[in-house]
Amino acid sequence: MPTLTLQIEPPQPALALLPEPQLCYLLLTLGASGAGGAHAVNWALVADASRSMRIPIVSEAQFRELLRSGTAQEVLVDGVPVWQLAGPVPPDMRAAAPSALDFVARALHSVVDRLSDGDRFALIACAEEALALTRSTSGADRAALARGIGRLPGLNLGEQTDLAQGIALGLSELRRSRAAERAERLLLLTDGFTQRPDECLRLAAAAAAEGVAISTIGLGGEFQEDVLTAIADRSAGRALFLRKPDAIPQAVGAELRAGRAVAARDATLRLSLAAGTALRRATRMRPALTILDDAIRPAGPPGSYELRLGDLEAGAPTTLLLELMAPAHPAGLAELGRCELRAAGTAPYAASLTARYTATPPPAPPSLLDAAARANAARLQLRALDRAAHGDAREAARLLRAAAARFAALNEPALAALASDQAAAIELRGSASALAVKELTYATRRLGEG
Incomplete structure (x- = not known):
């Protein structure tokens, strides 16, 4: 039987003494070990x-043959040159392609x-x-x-x-x-x-x-x-x-x-948060950066949530970034709630979520700040593409430029350049390239690997 594992970073986040609720990031690494054998x-x-x-x-050589025979011709479609077939592809070429x-x-x-x-x-x-x-x-x-x-x-x-x-x-x-x-x-x-x-x-x-x-x-x-x-x-x-x-x-x-490689099937994370604590947003960082806000489901009494994670693969842990709103609290330790990892046919793994309130909290761990920066950059890019799809070119371009700045700060120059290029395209034509949108969408999902 596999054994579930759950690590929380930081184990005890440091929060400031504020009179109002504040944002608290937690990075959870979930996995399964000891499954043994191929599933x-x-x-x-x-x-x-x-x-x-x-x-x-057709191959490049076949395409040149179509050009020589006049079967493929260049035409303008909406002002853009494209190749079109002017006749049927020869049967022998079709059979070989x-x-x-x-x-x-x-x-x-x-x-x-x-x-x-x-x-x-x-x-x-x-x-x-x-x-x-x-x-x-x-x-x-x-x-x-x-x-x-x-x-x-x-x-x-x-x-x-x-x-x-x-x-x-x-x-x-x-x-x-x-x-x-x-x-x-x-x-x-x-x-x-x-x-x-x-x-x-x-x-x-x-x-x-x-x-x-x-x-x-x-x-x-x-x-x-x-x-x-x-x-x-x-x-x-x-x-x-x-x-x-x-x-x-x-x-x-x-x-x-x-x-x-599946070690544990149909895994779920259940959160039972203390009074005054709320789950604001959730992002899967690995294996692919995925916004999970719409996947957060109420699970029983107030403050209880469930996230369905699917299968856990051996040697490939799942990493989640949770954004909690923590309530005001005097100096000292405070329990924010509990989390429990479950999977079919395995014993659950439970852990407490605690925070230390202090007048001078130290900086958050670099790994946590990096994960939060990547998640926020991905959210900006998604908002930009949503605005573009709804015809709001001005806001889409603004958000894409902001996302490009975030990508550059994360040392993702190719992604930053792609976002900047599409911001310019939206300002010029009112829409982004369909292929570039796909490249942006799927490349952003790989941000969690950084």
């Missing part, structure tokens, strides 16, 4: 099989070779409808798995994409093979926009309640990064951005390895 995995892959995922991806779904199939054939008899795998394709190409099947039945994978590149399930149908069918297949000894993962891959995004988010919350983590892979520059990151965050999964399809095999393999 069996019950997982499903939901692949967008709409038209865009089936388009052949892989599509994104071909890369997915290659990745899955490689994964199948690494499945154990205790693993279960289901493959779902979706576009206007969803189809189970392989129902939840033992890793030992490689022939059945290979047959389902072989059908993926040639499918035609319609032009539009309804990822909610695929997620629902994937969850249904996971339920067929549910067992306590298996970690549960659903991997969602898409390169475009989906119908019914609100239903996708509802299904992500339902998955979290069942202990299923949904990881998402956004491919290219046209997918809805806000939807995919929200799906991952609501279910405690991972969110990845891939520029090119040839990165798919590595990403799919990494997801299987993550499932194998």
Whole structure:
């Protein structure tokens, strides 16, 4: 049985003697040790099989051939030069050029070779409808798995994409093979926009309640990064951005390895705060910087909260930054509350939250100040993109410039430059580049690694 661990920094924060409530930061490091052995995995892959995922991806040499033949021509779209096809791609070139779904199939054939008899795998394709190409099947039945994978590149399930149908069918297949000894993962891959995004988010919350983590892979520059990151965050999964399809095999393999590394399943942190103390905000710093404010749930009596953390992987602790509002208090020790880490099949780990009130509090630890600075920079960037999405260009540009200054102070020059460039783009055109927004969104989630 794994053992849960919980460390609090600082163990006893120093607070000033103020007549009003004050902000108190706590950095919690949560983990599980002593699990031993690789975990069996019950997982499903939901692949967008709409038209865009089936388009052949030509090499540079093939593209030059299309130029010479006049099949590819440069045109202006909204004043921007882009390449468009003026005729059909020759059949021999189309046959030799892989599509994104071909890369997915290659990745899955490689994964199948690494499945154990205790693993279960289901493959779902979706576009206007969803189809189970392989129902939840033992890793030992490689022939059945290979047959389902072989059908993926040639499918035609319609032009539009309804990822909610695929997620629902994937969850249904996971339920067929549910067992306590298996970690549960659903991997969602898409390169475009989906119908019914609100239903996708509802299904992500339902998955979290069942202990299923949904990881998402956004491919290219046209997918809805806000939807995919929200799906991952609501279910405690991972969110990845891939520029090119040839990165798919590595990403799919990494997801299987993550499932194998699970040491404790369906972890939650419960807080029981003393009278006058309140939880203001919460940020997951690692494994990816994620704003958890919307994930804070009341849990029983006033002052009680719960945060769902998903699975804990061996050797990869989760770090949380909690922002508490601590009440005024005379000099000396004060209990702010208690926290308890729980996970399926393990003994809970509880700890007290205490603070020392003093007239001259020493500075907070550098690691705590750094985490707070990174969380606040990420919040600025999110607010900026939200304002841009709502058409408030002036405020979006102002917030992006402020975020850029924070990124620079954190020694993140590339992120600072990207934020500054997009602030200028918003002021000039009224909107940011769709690709740059994705780069900002996903790069900011890596801020917690600093």
